[in-house]
Amino acid sequence: MLSRVAESVYWLSRYIERAENTARCIDVNISLTLDLGDEWANQWAPLVFTTGGHELFADRYGEPTRENVLKFLTFDRENPNSIFSCIAAARQNARSVRESLSTSVWEELNRFYLRLNEARMSGDLDTSIYDDVKRASQLLTGIMDSTQTHNEAWHFARLGRLLERGDQTSRILDVKYFILLPTIQDVGSSFDITQWSALLKSASALNMYRRVHHRIVPARVVEFIALDRDFPRSMRFCISRAEHSLHKITGTAPDVYSLPVEQELGRARAELEFAKAEQIIKEGLHEFIDKFQDCVIRVGTLIATSFFDDQPDASQEGSQTQ
Numbered sequence: 001m002l003s004r005v006a007e008s009v010y011w012l013s014r015y016i017e018r019a020e021n022t023a024r025c026i027d028v029n030i031s032l033t034l035d036l037g038d039e040w041a042n043q044w045a046p047l048v049f050t051t052g053g054h055e056l057f058a059d060r061y062g063e064p065t066r067e068n069v070l071k072f073l074t075f076d077r078e079n080p081n082s083i084f085s086c087i088a089a090a091r092q093n094a095r096s097v098r099e100s101l102s103t104s105v106w107e108e109l110n111r112f113y114l115r116l117n118e119a120r121m122s123g124d125l126d127t128s129i130y131d132d133v134k135r136a137s138q139l140l141t142g143i144m145d146s147t148q149t150h151n152e153a154w155h156f157a158r159l160g161r162l163l164e165r166g167d168q169t170s171r172i173l174d175v176k177y178f179i180l181l182p183t184i185q186d187v188g189s190s191f192d193i194t195q196w197s198a199l200l201k202s203a204s205a206l207n208m209y210r211r212v213h214h215r216i217v218p219a220r221v222v223e224f225i226a227l228d229r230d231f232p233r234s235m236r237f238c239i240s241r242a243e244h245s246l247h248k249i250t251g252t253a254p255d256v257y258s259l260p261v262e263q264e265l266g267r268a269r270a271e272l273e274f275a276k277a278e279q280i281i282k283e284g285l286h287e288f289i290d291k292f293q294d295c296v297i298r299v300g301t302l303i304a305t306s307f308f309d310d311q312p313d314a315s316q317e318g319s320q321t322q
Helices: 003-040 045-051 054-060 066-074 083-096 103-122 128-147 152-178 190-202 206-213 218-227 235-250 260-274 277-283 285-307 314-321
Strands: none
Touching (some): 003 285, 045 066, 045 152, 083 103, 152 235, 190 206, 190 218, 206 218, 235 260, 235 285
């Protein structure tokens, strides 16, 4: 297939996933503000760190108030990671390869963009918009799975979505753990448990976590978010399925590594399969996450050099690495 098509479907999928993740994080923070009141009133800056662009935010808005953060992350065209910028970029990529997408995918993405643009023009920051973004993103993923032939283009879209989802899940784990780390007196308190619950909600993992582990225990939360083999938003699941799509694209057998990108992704998958949550916490969760994110960046760069004619777009790589 044409590298132009591969690159466009790969990125449109990443942008849709990124917009959904931003909506999830905002929605959970709004809920925490309502639940915890003054205890959570000033906890808007971590959202900017989670999604990247904190330097741009400081230049444009200064104080991380609720209103400023919501504007920056929802509709700000100058922020490449805002929900609107991501959906606009996804639509632009889809427009350039309409012939490779099903009509249903294009029509739904276009409707999604127009609804967002209408809300942006009205200036209305109704919080229900974040539920709409999550539903629209999941609907698009379902439409793509059910109306697209599962050929190379579909695998490139799946590869992009899973890499983005794994990367964003790791950022949720990193920021919530370190920036919102409670004092030693708070460890094990209801406030601490509420924060860990919020982390799980951000990854839409709370209900599934409770079915497996019941009580909120930090090591078990790390295990579920990072290492669970079956939860579709865990880092391990995302990397494992991304590797499957990569091998479908290259035609290489699952246990054979003919390209550097296959080796890099295979190494990341193996490390996650053999990792233990207690060991990760003992040696440093932040260091573990840093290593994982560096790997995702290398994989993204190797995908670009292996399959796309041009070098990766600087703005795209910059936004995904945050």
